[in-house]
Amino acid sequence: MSRTEQYFLAAIFVVVSISACSLLPPTKISPVTGRVLDHDTGQPVAGAIVVVRWIGTATKAFVDQHTACYHVETAKTDAEGIYETTSWLEASKYQDLGFKGRRIMVYKAGYRHIAGDEGGMLYLEKERVAVDQRLEYLLWLSGYLSCGSWKNQHSVYTELYEAMYQEALSIAANDARQRKVVNSLKYNLDVVKLGWEEAHRRRLAGAYSE
Secondary structure (H helix, E strand, O other): OOHHHHHHHHHHHHHHHHHHHHOOOOEEEOOOEEEEEEOOOOOEOOOOEEEEEEEEEEEEOOOEEEEEEEEEEEEEOOOOOEEEOOOEEEOHHHOOOEEEEEEEEEEOOOEEEEEEEEOOEEEEEEOOOOHHHHHHHHHHHHHHOOOOOHHHOOHHHHHHHHHHHHHHHHHOOOOHHHHHHHHHHHHHHHHHHHOHHHHHHHHHOOOOOO
């Protein structure tokens, strides 16, 4: 069999596989549960926002691999630091992704996430850095936690981005660099609240350059 014939048969196999996957029913994904604790005191942290992102790797043209977030859920901890996301249905188009997994991060004003998902236990540590560093952390975190393109950000981020923006607003001084970070966080918030098109229109109008 020639190499051309091998490539042709491989292409047919891929098409058939994709068609078969598209016929599969959605898979129910169970809730993610756990607890958030203060790393120093061991006490539960109430009101923390837990962000769970599902990540998968897609392969194109047999060799081109791209890893990206394809679903996100958030949950808020109760008085005991316990959280639980809602269950959801994974569409069949995602079921053939490779190297699928979850990435979990926690946000709480004045805290930093320092430890991973160890049996559902997540740890926060009280922040002990200057305002500039905290603001840069918030800006980094807002980008890191995004899922998909900015044009299609999920509405589940609204509470998270609102909390991050309000924290930045409360600690920033009348300093150009700090105000720039605050305005960037406001833009991110408006993307999920108003949609990318409206937020982009406001940006062009100078709404985030005060």
